Amino acid sequence: MAARVVTVDRNQKASVLPILEGFGVTLKIFFDSLFRRRTSTIEFPEQKRNVSSRYRGIHVLTEREDGTPKCVACYMCATACPAECIYIEAGERPEKTIEKYPTRFEIDLLRCVYCGFCVDACPEEAIIMSRENDLVGTTRAELIIDRDRLMARSKLVEHGPGYRPADHDVRRPVRIAALERLKAEHGIVPGMPKKPAR
């Protein structure tokens, strides 16, 4: 909700009038919320605020069409993670084309600082963030979420996807910086060169 900007002249002489004006504002809001239901608060948790589609909430592991994780257990996210909250164990995938996948993938949400570097580092778009932000648990252990809970898509449906590499590089400061350095220092723009038109 946008705030109204008020300019106050500090040099005016003190008087009763501004105080009454202030009371007037208070009364107006009081009656507005009492009779016209125009409140600035929401009924959390039944109601939730709309957050940005770039919101960095609880992580989601995306999956392939067959329901297996997209993740290939390359440990890039664990390497980039400044909080060291990602634990991965890799295993052999039955199909030989992909070879590797995570048999364990755990994020300690209590250690996580929600910086989104894991999303930036991921070469496969396998880890993205959702807009889910209410983190509740009665034990520490249940806030270390494992692969199956990370892959639960229902969270995405309910809260919507958050920070993710959808609109190429616009939101990926780490990658942009690396690419800019590559271009400035070596004159290289990675990727396939454009094929000449025939």
Place this chain on the structure above:
Amino acid sequence: MPKCTIDGKEIEVPTGTTVIRAAEELGVRIPRFCWHPDLTVDGNCRMCQVEVEKVPKLQIACNTQVTEGMVVHTRSPRAAEAQRTTLEFLLVNHPIDCPVCDQAGECYLQDQYMGHGLYGSKVELEDKVRKRKVVDLGPIMLDAERCVLCSRCLRFEREVTGTNLLEFVNRGDHTQISTFENGPITHEYAGNLADVCPVGALLSHDFRFKMRVWFLKEHESVCPGCSTGCNVSVDERDGEVQRLRPRRNVDVNKSWMCDPGRALYKQIGVTGRVSGARVRGAASWEGVSVAAALDRVASALKEKGAASVFLASPQGTNEDVFAFKALAQAVGGKLDFRVGDPQKKVGERIDHVLQRADRNPNTQGCLDQGVGRDGVDAILAACRAGAVEALVLQGPEILRVPEAVDAIAKVPFVAVMATHEGPELDRATVVLPAALWAEAEGTFTNFQRRVQRLKAAVPAPGDAQPRWELAAGVLVRLAQPLGAATAREVFALVAKATPDYASLDYRAIGSQGQALPSAEAAAPAQEARA
């Protein structure tokens, strides 16, 4: 002794030295794939092209000998352009599957792409030549797509093991390496194939998907598997050893080590380790603190005096052996270490590459310190005769010998320093937890009489302590302290007390070890194959 200039730095090298070796000595790293310091020159990858002044064409540094007054530029525009183009050529059919490749982080392709390549690819992924992936060759996994055909593995097979298991098959850009009918690698040096492979084509099956290499910290050490004493680096993450790798030492193991040695990291983990002291109670074992167990050993030794026997272990470091010998001398009992006669096998080969029949790393150190004194047979005979009242063992070796069981059963007090649990420990009265080779500082003396240092890589489990500390603890309780608080100080005592060791300094031993004068001329550990 020709003198040359490489990238503005001058160096004088022996006649016949190649440019790449001279550059290595100067600390100039020339990019390479096929050149390996311990294999013959093949010159097939063309990655090491450098510009030599007054020579019209670029030369490959690995096969160009240094001549007087040669001026070499390794990073001149012409050389850099050639290196970059060569790399692009090598990478034409590379699958770029770094995320799933275990070589990532120690891959020559990655390093050299960042150092010398940095171009955009001109080949679409779909246009690349597909080859075999995930081929199981026993201890090695082959991925032919990642191969740059440098032939290092072929040369290793030919020159080091002499097995010739790998060969190139097919032609042109369909060339790939293969074993005959995809049979497994059968010799005991397969792990080296993964090490010599500069890319991810040959990878260790054991290390597969276990850990990304950039998480690992390496610690210099020495393999405890046999009397050869191969230099290794212990790669560890968060106190857990993930793998052993050979560390280059031209005088001992070159760049190689055997697979049984490589597997020794598995003994370091905490399962099955002795992590606390225990003494035999009325009915069963009672766990006690190490201090209480040492009290028990000290009081027993004080009581029995010269009726005690000490058996050192060739698995222990020189420091362990020295402290143990000091303990034996303080109490005044019999002393030996030659369980199973390792001294007879110390130089004996069991293959033509590295392995030796004596499976102890420090038999020579025990011999040098004169621990082999009274004879194991005589000691066992004394045990059988009931003349021995206390037996202190530096390792459980004798407890595993079937012929010795009856003799040891006659001894009322048996203290043993052990690293691993086992049924043989039930024959002891006191068990002291000992640290393993990767958990303690110290030195081993190998069969050539080369004194080599090992550094502690990971913490010992529970209360386990280096064996010399356990012996020193008993000595303190006997009011005859050793007078040394660290492995370095113990080594100073070793150097003082042992003939030939006087010239050695713990820190000066360094990463490559120091050779002592040997009775037989120091034989190279690896037989040169014609």
